[in-house]
Amino acid sequence: MIKFTHYPVMLNEVIENLNVKKDGLYVDGTLGGGGHALEICKAGGKLIGIDRDKTALEAANERLKEYQPELVHSNFADITEILKERKIDGAILDLGVSSHQLDEISRGFSYHSEATLDMRMDTTQELTAEIVVNTYSEKELAKIIKEYGEERFAKSIARNIVKNRPIKTTTELSEIIKKSIPARIRFADKHPAKRTFQAIRIEVNSELSSIKMAIKDFAAHLAPGGRLCIISFHSLEDRIVKEEFARLAKPRCTCPPSLPICGCNALAPEFKLITKKPITPSPTELSQNPRSHSAKLRVLEKLH
Secondary structure (H helix, E strand, C coil): CCCCCCCCCCHHHHHHHHCCCCCCEEEECCCCCCHHHHHHHHCCCEEEEEECCHHHHHHHHHHHHHHCCEEEECCHHHHHHHHCCCCEEEEEEECCCCHHHHHCHHHCCCCCCCCECCCCCCCCCCCCHHHHHHHCCHHHHHHHHHHHHCCCCHHHHHHHHHHCCCCCEHHHHHHHHHHHCCHHHCCCCCCCCHHHHHHHHHHHHCHHHHHHHHHHHHHHCEEEEEEEEEEECCHHHHHHHHHHHHHHCCCECCCCCCCCCCCCCCECCCEEECCCCCECCCHHHHHHCHHHCCCEEEEEEECC
């Protein structure tokens, strides 16, 4: 049995909001260890599971084999190619890094343990954190760290990264980041390397660039009554999900942009926001899985 540490975030809330129908078709676009997927199958749903991580797929295959799911090694952004003309009754996207990936030191996601600079969710891809850290220009690094990490000391961090190249390990990088931040505020909130590691991970895995289009594509494949559930873990992800869900749930005006007033009596929206405000983990879940503390669940439903 492949060991794959997995704590499905807001499991009960996801299954409740998916409203799983017997023999309905559901997609888990971030399969991980298969926690959400298993409950979908137990509730009678048919499953398509997608993950970029082959280890996750192998673990999920063992866990779900009695339900004979369709498992795909791919990115959820490729959902149109995977589904072709098929409609689905629901989907779940958990945008966080899995506990297994964080805990497997060799993957290089953690700033607490020494490992090579990797950070790939899909270990078959070429781009790694080591390439980003050692080949990107100071300007490119500063931009990534500021935009993806929301780090106010991005320029200082980027300058010191370039100055200390080559950098080979996570602990080397973490120490450089720490020294780039004024001592008085290094540990005022979170670990000083947290934001920069997040930024580099997002860059390596192209995490943000695929979300917006994926929401549109998943929504297009929903059958009437079908629901799309998305769990985000930081403000950049959640902002994209919130804005795209709101856009899809608006009445559809077909007037040309030059017309000052809507003259088409805007068509009724195709989608409905199930969650006006995001669902967050319960106190019980937070005590059992502290990594879920920043999670937000938003749900969209196809009306017709």
